[in-house]
Amino acid sequence: MGVGFSGFASPSGGGPSPSRPSLDDVPEGCVSSILMYLDPPEICKLAGLNRTFHGASLADFVWETKLPSNYKVLVKEVLQESPESLSKKEIYARLCQANCFDGDTKQVWLDKSSGKICLSVSYKALKITGIDDRRYWNHMSSGESRFHMIAYLQQIWWFEVVGEIEFEFPPDTYSLFFRLQLGKASKRFGRRVCNMDQIQGWNIKPVQFQLSTSNGQRALSECYLHEQGNWVYYNVGEFTVDKLHPQIKIKFSMMQIDCTHIKGGVCLDSVLICPSELRHKLNQF
Structure with missing residues (x-):
């Protein structure tokens, strides 16, 4: 018995052992x-x-x-x-x-993991050729847009979208994208379907994208719109902010102004600006 209990004795041979x-x-x-x-x-x-x-x-x-x-x-x-x-x-x-400002035409938020700033601009804040003429454009409600509205182009000869924003970005390198979709999506019997009937003209000449900043940076790119039925982020280019707390003005545009053919069947949602290192998260935005 004595041997069995000796293992519970404190090192000093006295009271209980100290708690861990x-x-x-x-x-x-x-x-x-x-x-x-x-x-x-x-x-x-x-x-x-x-x-x-x-x-x-x-x-x-x-x-x-x-x-x-x-x-x-x-x-x-x-x-x-x-x-x-x-x-x-x-x-x-x-x-x-997602925090709205400028009459609910812009949203800003932080990426939860990194704390980096992302910014989205609704098509309503952009200058779009023929946007108020229903022969060319329709305004449509959409649950696939963070602004709940998109613009659908039926057909037009001169396609041009221009925008600008002045914002205080933290130092970082940012990428700017247009969010577009070829085809008009809707719900049928609870399933997503996309009407491709009016898609035309985007495979003849590429769309030209450009951006410029108030501190002298410029970017140019062009590409054909080809992926149908899905939202795609088309990259315009990058710009860098290297100073604390500067107001920087960014001008951006997309155009296909070759009037030898009609363009149509595209949805325009918004413009996204995010840190370039977050490009892998585009589909989460």
């Missing part, structure tokens, strides 16, 4: 200092471990490192709040949602 340290014993400030080096999804997962990690995950200095350098401007002008009235975690969460 646990995650609850780690100071909250130390946990916060670790969390600030993790990505937002990892922080949110660890916040569920215990009270210490949950409290540490709320620290402002943890989330300020995840916010873009211009977050105060976004809070004031897009969220229309005071940056001092919200916690940094709440600011991050709200900016990760």
Whole structure:
């Protein structure tokens, strides 16, 4: 009996053995200092471990490192709040949602994993040849657009779409895309179908894309519109922002103005601007 119980004795031969340290014993400030080096999804997962990690995950200095350098401007002008009235975690969460501005013709949001800024511009904010003439264009509601409306081109000789935006982008390299679809999609018996009957002219001459910025950058590209029945992001080009907090104006366009043939059967949704490193996520936007 004595030999059997001797294994439970404390090293000093006296009272009970000391309890082992646990995650609850780690100071909250130390946990916060670790969390600030993790990505937002990892922080949110660890916040569920215990009270210490949950409290540490709320620290402002943890989330300020995840916010873009211009977050105060976004809070004031897009969220229309005071940056001092919200916690940094709440600011991050709200900016990760699609936030509308400029009469609901533009949306800005943060990529949840990286905290990088993405921007979308509705066709309604663009100058489009013949857009108000129903012989050429139709405005259609669509659940496939983040703006819930798209423009459908029936036919036209002179196809030109021009836009510009002035925005305060954080330093990064960005890509600009037009989101287009050949064919008119609809629902039939609960299934998506796409009418291709009016598609014409896009295989004869390529569409020309271009962009320019107020700090002297330019990009030109061209391609044939060929993929039918699906939304495609057509790359216009890249531009780089290398200074903190500059307002930069971007002008962009797409055109096919060869009047020897009619163009038609294309849907125009929006323009997307996102960091070039997020191009692999285009279909998630």
